[in-house]
Amino acid sequence: MTLPEGNPEMNAREVTGPDEVTWNPEAADGPIASPSFGEVTRQQAKEIIARYPQSRSALLPMLHLVQSVENHVSQDGIRFCAEMLEITTAEVSAVATFYTMYKRNPCGEHLVSVCTNTLCAAMGGDAIYARLQERLGTEGRPLGHEETVGEPGSPGSITLEHAECLAACDLAPVIQVNYEYFDNQSVESAEELVDALRRGEKPHPTRGAPLTDLRTVELELAGFHPDLAAVAEGPSIAVETVRGAVLADERGWAAPARPAEHPALPPLPEKK
């Protein structure tokens, strides 16, 4: 794979990435060997499927359920989804390999996502990612994209990734830990954050729910909230995000009234 110049992966002394060689996107049909997909998980899968008129529509939350038990989407996880949804393993693989939230290798207790999209990169996101690669690397080798430091799933283990826009550009540069926001980061604050995670601490995100771990969040993404009140607690609004609305309110500004009728659209140019 050739990476475009300027991609943060190029900042690493050694270009690394997920081990795509050992992960076969075409899981063979066959029995599910992993004990992870026992009766509890099957019951949860049935609950997910029951939410949809057509069972195949449940695939995305089903893949999150798989990640909640295995910390990634394994070959058995693909077979499990295919069996429960009565679709082919190829159809499951096609979806699992399309979305970056579905991981091919076992992840750490925490997933640290550093936004390196345009605005965050310009505000320091590239420097943060490069420093975290160094900080979390071992024996002089920087940690690569979607690589894990520590035994996957063990306390204090971290999977690092660079991410596309995390929809918080007004708070750039931002980091997410298990998809919870840490806004207005610097190289120093990012280092302190991952050091705390490595020590087994759970720093409170800038806004949103208290920090848990990736597998708990995956279960929530599958639609299971054992303690919904705790998930919903915490500030969800950033001062910067609503500043325009507050200013408009203070100054009495309002959007112009909508016309009673939609204005006519200009004619489409003729196709040549």
Ligand code: FES
């Ligand atoms: S560019 Fe980083 S949140 Fe949008």
